[in-house]
Every structure is written in C-alpha cells, then in structure tokens.
Amino acid sequence: MTHDTHALSPMIPPIVSRRDMLQRCGMGFGMVGLAGLLADDGRLIAQEAGSQPDPSAPKKAHFQGRAKHVVHLFMNGGPSQVDTFDPKPKLDEYHGKPLPSSNLRTERKTGAAMRSPFKFAKYGQSGIEVSEIFAKTAAHIDDIAVIRSMHAEVPNHEPSLMLMNCGDGRLSRPSFGAWVNYGLGTENRNLPGFIVMCPGGYPIVATQNWRSSFLPGACQGTYLDSNHTDIDKLIANIRNTKLTLEEQRRQLDLVKRLNELHAEQRQHAPLLEARIQSFELAYRMQSEAAEAFDLNREPQHIREMYGNGTHGRQLLITRRLIERGVRFIQIWSGAGQPWDNHDGLQAQHLKLATDWDGPIAAFLTDLKQRGLFDETLILWGGEFGRTPVAELPGLSGRDHNHYGFSCWLAGGGIKGGTVHGATDDFGFQAVENPVHVHDLHATMLHLLGFDHERLTYRYAGRDFRLTDVSGRVVREILA
Numbered sequence: 001m002t003h004d005t006h007a008l009s010p011m012i013p014p015i016v017s018r019r020d021m022l023q024r025c026g027m028g029f030g031m032v033g034l035a036g037l038l039a040d041d042g043r044l045i046a047q048e049a050g051s052q053p054d055p056s057a058p059k060k061a062h063f064q065g066r067a068k069h070v071v072h073l074f075m076n077g078g079p080s081q082v083d084t085f086d087p088k089p090k091l092d093e094y095h096g097k098p099l100p101s102s103n104l105r106t107e108r109k110t111g112a113a114m115r116s117p118f119k120f121a122k123y124g125q126s127g128i129e130v131s132e133i134f135a136k137t138a139a140h141i142d143d144i145a146v147i148r149s150m151h152a153e154v155p156n157h158e159p160s161l162m163l164m165n166c167g168d169g170r171l172s173r174p175s176f177g178a179w180v181n182y183g184l185g186t187e188n189r190n191l192p193g194f195i196v197m198c199p200g201g202y203p204i205v206a207t208q209n210w211r212s213s214f215l216p217g218a219c220q221g222t223y224l225d226s227n228h229t230d231i232d233k234l235i236a237n238i239r240n241t242k243l244t245l246e247e248q249r250r251q252l253d254l255v256k257r258l259n260e261l262h263a264e265q266r267q268h269a270p271l272l273e274a275r276i277q278s279f280e281l282a283y284r285m286q287s288e289a290a291e292a293f294d295l296n297r298e299p300q301h302i303r304e305m306y307g308n309g310t311h312g313r314q315l316l317i318t319r320r321l322i323e324r325g326v327r328f329i330q331i332w333s334g335a336g337q338p339w340d341n342h343d344g345l346q347a348q349h350l351k352l353a354t355d356w357d358g359p360i361a362a363f364l365t366d367l368k369q370r371g372l373f374d375e376t377l378i379l380w381g382g383e384f385g386r387t388p389v390a391e392l393p394g395l396s397g398r399d400h401n402h403y404g405f406s407c408w409l410a411g412g413g414i415k416g417g418t419v420h421g422a423t424d425d426f427g428f429q430a431v432e433n434p435v436h437v438h439d440l441h442a443t444m445l446h447l448l449g450f451d452h453e454r455l456t457y458r459y460a461g462r463d464f465r466l467t468d469v470s471g472r473v474v475r476e477i478l479a
Contacts, residue, residue, distance in 0.1 A: 055216035056193055058185040065449025066413025066479070067377035068187075069322050070180060072330040073360065075352075076161070076203045077339030080116075080386035080398055081406040082427040083349055086148045087120040087129045090425045091388055096395060103389055104428055106399045107155040108342070113426065114390035114398065117346040126417030133353035136361035142417040143364065143373070144410045145477040149421025149430035152384050152402040152437055157204045157337055160383035160402060163437050165209045167466045174213040174457075176441060177328035179466045180448065181219040183455050187325030190288035192222035192281060194328045195321060199227040199310045201335035210330065214459040218281075221330065226314045231290050292320055305362045312359035319366050322376055339382055343397035364410065373411045377447050379440075381407030388426040404430035407440070413447040415479045438471035446473045 082088045094100070094113035103110055120129045123138040128146060130138035137144075152160050152169075159169030166173040174182070177194040186193035196210045202223075203209060210221025228234040240248060295303060295316055306312035311331070318329045333339060333352060341348045360380070367373040385405025386398035404423035410416065421433035442452040445466065452471055456463040 055182060055218045056186045056189070058187060059183065061184060061449025062451045062454055063449050065447055066374070067411070067444075067447045068375040069326065069372075069377070070177070070328045070412075070444065070448070071318055071322070071376060071378045072176070072328075073356070073378065073380045074203075074330055074332045075339050075356075075380070075382040076332050076334075077157070077337030077341070078160075078382040078384045078386055078400055078405075079339045079352075080341075080345065080349060081148065081401075081404070081423070082386070082388050083116045083118055083345070084131050084134060084353070085146050085406040085408060086423060086427050087116070087131070088388060088423075088425065088427040091115040091427070094426070099389065099426055099428075103387075104403055106387055106389075106401070108399045109392050110387055110389040110399050111392045112390055112395065113388060114395050118350075124417060128417065128419055131353075133350055134357050134360075136357045137364075139361060140364045140410070143368075143414075144408050144416055145414045145418040145420060146406060146408045147420045147435050147440070147474070147477070148404075148406050148423060149432060149434045150381070150385070150405045150407050150437070150440070151430045151434050152405075155384065155400040155402045157340070157383060157400070160400075161203070161205055161209060164381075164383045166211070166213070167438065167441060167468055172208075172211070172213050173464070174215040174219065174466070175210045175221065176444075176466060177210055177221050177330060178212040178215050178219040179445075179455065180328045182215050182457065183445075183450055184327055184448065186327055188288075189281075191292060191321065191324055191326055193326060194219065194221040194330075195326055196221040196223045196330045196332070197226040197314050197317070198223065198332035199225060199314070199334050201225065203332050203335060204337055214464070215457055221328075226310060226317070226331075229313070231293055234293060235289055288324070292324055293317055295320075302366070305366070307358050307362070309355055309359065311356050312362065315359045315363040316366075319363065319370070319372070322367075322372055323370075340400075341386075341397050342391050342399065343394070345386075345397045367411065375412060377412030377414070377444060378410045379407065379444065380409075381405075385427075388428050401428065403428055404434075409444075409477065413479050415477050418477050420474065420477050433476070435474055436470070438467040439474055442467050442471035443474045443477070447478070 082091060091113050092115045095115040096112050098111070099113055116131070118131045118133050120131055122129050124142040126142050128141045130141060152163055154160060154169065163169040165175045181193040194210065207223065210223065212220035224234055226234070243251070291297070295313065298316065303316070306316045314331050318331060321329055338352055364373065367376055384400055384402040387401045391397050391399045404427065421430060421435055423429060424431050445452045445455060452465060452467045456465045
C-alpha cells in the first residue's frame, strides 16, 4: 500500500476497524494523533459537525476565580500535625503517661502520650508557630493559611486517599484534578492539563488517585516517575524512533478518515475516544514536552535555589509547567506511603521534611518573583495526620489519625498569616471550626471560580459532584 493516503479510494472497506488500525499503527506512544484537527499552535480545536465536544477545550468557570492553577504537594502516608504545624505543649507534660481522657479509637494499639522531638518557633509578622523541620517554609508563613482542624472519615490509607483525591472513600469517583480539567479545560493543547509526579513508582492505590472515572478520559492525570532526568525515561516513548513527522502526518490523515467512517456507523464510544485523545496529545507533546522538562534551560542560580534533590527538581518542573498553562499538578513524596512512620518517626519525619523544606521555600519565592503566586493555589498535606499517643510498645512512632490533622494553603486568593480551627490540647481531635475534606474541596473550587454545588456531571441518572452532598466554603481563609 502506498504511503500517499490521498491516493486511497474515498470508500475504505469497513472490515478494517479503527481498533485494528490503531493496533497496527501503534509502534510508539507518540506516533499516532489526530493533529489535523488542531491549529498550528496546538491551542485551538476546530469541532466538526456532529463530533463530540472536546473535553480539554478552554471553558469559563461560574464566576471570575482568583486561581488559574492548582499545585497539590501530597505528603502521602500522613505527616504528624503535632510535629509540623500544630504545636501541643501539653504533650511535654504527659510524655510517657496516659492522656487524662481515654484515647480515641485508633487503627493499631496505642498508649502513652508522645511529645514532639522537634522545637516550634514563631515566624513572620503573624507569629504562627511552625516546627523547626519546616523552618524555610515557615519564612513564608505570612502568605500561608494553616488549617489545624481538618478531619476525614476512617484511619486507613486507601479510603482516606480516595476521599482526599476523589471526594469519596468507597466508590469510583473522578479525582480533583480531573474535575478541574473538566471544568476549566486546558490552556495549552501540547501538554496534559493534569500532571502527576511521584518519584520511584506509584503511591498506595496507584492510578485511582488521579483517575477520571465517569468524566471524559482526557481529564485524567498523566503520571511521570520524576526520579528520571532523561526525557525519554521521564515520558516513555515521547519520541518516535520509527517514523518521521511527515510519515506520522500521513498516518494521522488515514486515522482521521477511519474515525469519520466509525462515527457514521456506531454510537459514541467513550473509552475509544479517550484513547484517540491520548494519541492526539502524545503527538503534540513531541514538540513541547522536551523543552518544558529540560531544566538545563534554567539559569544556574535558579537551579541552585531549588537544589539538586528530587523534590527540588519536581518543583522547578512544576513552575515551568505553570508558565506553560498546565492546570493541575500533583507532586507526591514518593512511592508507597513515605510519611507513614509508625516507628522511627523522629529520624524519618526529619529526613522527609528536610527533603521538602528548601524546595518548597524556593518554589514559593520563585512564583512570587515571576508574578505567578497570586494565580497559583498551593495545597500541602497528607490523607490524614497522626496520633499524639505513641504506638506500642515504645515511644517511637505514631498511628494514623483522621480525627484531627493539619494542612496549609497559599497563593490563589488565600489569606496569608492565618490559622483556622484547632484540635484539642493534645492534637487528637478537631474541636474548633472543624473542616471536612469536602469543605476543603469546596473552598478550592471556589477559588478557581466554581460553585461546588453546580459543578456537576450526569452519570447513571444522577448529577455527581466532587463534594458529594455536603461541603462549605471556608471563607475565613479567603483574602
């Protein structure tokens, strides 16, 4: 068969299905894409009559939002609030002793109170107390709102991860990043609108954390193993080693004609459409991804500011992606659950915080000096916190705690230098202005310009939303 697709008969036999064609042409991730639908700059799709609406096309929110991008710094495993952003002097008094009130029910057997091995100090004009292990981040505390009264539903990683990411701990629901992609679309057609970086592999429950579920498949997160520095390993098969761009162009024309035939003969197939869109994106990424992820293009002093560690590299890539219009970027601490320190907490929390602290401070500084801070909403936190009482038999680690924990937000319309809510005297349970995960999501959607009750998707006869049937905007932390 000639490579000149224009020489083909206009009537292609229907025995060659689109699925077969894709399988035969799929020699590399980047070699198939429907680029003929795109304008030259990759930022505009021309919808043809009868075609499905493009889920990634830019859209307007319900009202003018303060934030355009979201960066989620995910401390997976559950960082201890009483060792980071929620000081509890009472733990010094009761160290090694039972609490004056009985312990709340925990996942594992716990006993005596355990004081924090770290010192807290006041920072900034606001005088908010922060642990010494996040001293560099604390230098920005006047731009940060700390929520000390977060609470979730169960003390288990899997459902708590699903709740924090997808708004439901039990059933398959779209992730927060997928909802943002669905609601706003993307500003750059040559890069994914939702990028997930986790060094060394997947976190617990893997790709469920960034799934699209019943939303269009193009809304799901694109995973990168950020341990890699080589672009061909960071983004597998980004370059087509078999075909030139001109040869790919010819394949694309053929696939486009097969799609037209398929559309005439069959109903819309969401899974196949999602695959087609992923091929489209892969083709376009060949022209821009390599440049976006090439940190050698950054000045030496910027690279030194972020440092040579994995998290510094991830955050510098994140800033470059924000500049290029990526909507939602989620950065994980690492594969599995690094912050799940049931024992050896002092050494492990110190190491984890040290790896993050400098890069976070550099990232916030960099956003400010480039004018990106006010349009970027940053969330730091885990799926839950940790108990103020030690896990038996020693005084070395802490169990999971969903009753009360901390997170913080910055940028994108957040009122800095703010502390919202409180846990009890020991940091066990939220007792003042409690904030559920649905409230956190409602607040973040509000900052993006959405009424969380109106951002819905009809599926199986019901209008679903990220916040299920609850959630309130925490206006106390809004600028």
